[in-house]
Amino acid sequence: MYFGTSMEDRVLRDRIAVGAKSFGMNQSAFLRAAAVYALDNVIDFARKTR
16 A cells, blocks of 8 residues: 655554554555445445435
C-alpha cells in the first residue's frame, strides 16, 4: 500500500494503524474488513431505496 507524504496521508495511516491494532488485525485485514462493511452498508441502502 502506498501513502504519500502529506499530513492527511500520515493522519490516515496512523488512524488505520490504531484501528487495526484495536481489533488485533494487521492493516491489510483491517482495510479489507472496512471495505466489506462499507459495501454492505451501500447494498443495504440501495435495497431500502428501491
